[in-house]
Amino acid sequence: MLIVKKFGGTSVADKERIFNVARRCIEDYKKGNDVVVVLSAMGKQTDVLLAQARDINPNPPKREMDMLLTIGEQTSVALMAMAMDSLGVPAVSLNAFQVAMHTTSNYGNARLKRIDTERIRNELESRKIVIVTGFQGIDKADNYTTLGRGGSDTTAVALAAALKADACEIFTDVDGVYTADPRIVKNARKLDEITYDEMLDLASLGAGVLHNRSVEMAKKYGVPLVVRSSLNFSEGTVVREEVNVEKMLVSGVACDKNTARISVIGLEDQPGVAFKLFNHLAKHNINVDIILQSVGRDGTKDISFTVAEDAVEDAVAILERHKQSSLKCDKIDVEKNVAKVSIVGAGMMSNPGVASKMFEALYDVGVNIKMISTSEIRVTVLIDEAHVEKAMNSVHDKFTLGDL
């Protein structure tokens, strides 16, 4: 078997944990498997590097930022290879350059395009454990790039796809994918399995357990994924196309506080207005999420939408610039203390009434809904950030008692 094993920062945070990971990998290796290990930077190393950079220059050139961040992963893979060597097992660490992991040039948020597998195959052939840096890539001009925070998951899944691995295990500090963040929802429980689509929604909607692009890629290439703990031997959560058990109504509740609402008030009620508005934002690569348009009245209408909180300043500046000329609106209103709470479940497709049950759970605890958006397998509401905890618990427990 060829196994790709990815370990996050907490799993390699110190010497003891590094040896713990080394032993787990060696166990698979000694059974005769080919083992490829993907690592994140140790502990909070990436945050430390980010802070160091900002201290020197609050607005560092993105290329240099990626140049800096790649050393986090390079440190952990080299130390891991040394640990395995000290345990008497041949291992080799490789960075994005040595593998070669080709990406776009979008520094800080690059996308993987192609992975050369020859070097890795050769090393495996000579019976070495191959340890690869997560999160990083190179562009066509040989600059280092990074895949966005949490991107090591995507490195692992991409490698598993490229190498046609038999298994891809994502090790983390929790036992698997939970119905909700156990730090917020006390009755949250671990799922045995979940579909790619559900996982993709949960990951995109704020469940921090997997990088959303890793799930996208796993689905596209049919990579068999398991999320499990590096600190114990429990089974974890399997992510796959179809789950065997009868579909549950709701698999998870997620929340995302990194969101803000912008309302553009008093737009003309005419064709082309929404196009102009969102085109200004799209040109500056600003992602828009929930969109709500009011019914036109007296020749005007309002459009509200959400953006990531770190994009809100840019978005408002762009809209203000076009307020008089092309948008011809009265006012731009912003609210930052909001959060998205979402329920996700493949079972929703065939079961009406799921949304109303969620709204009832919010009503039960007196939480007001500001915006709503839905898809086939998801319902998202925008609420006050201060109400996240009680909203999450109430919604979660409403479905737990019955079907979750």
Ligand code: ASP
């Ligand atoms: N070290 C990177 C980060 O903290 C990538 C990762 O851990 O997946 O975002």
Ligand code: MG
């Ligand atoms: Mg992660």
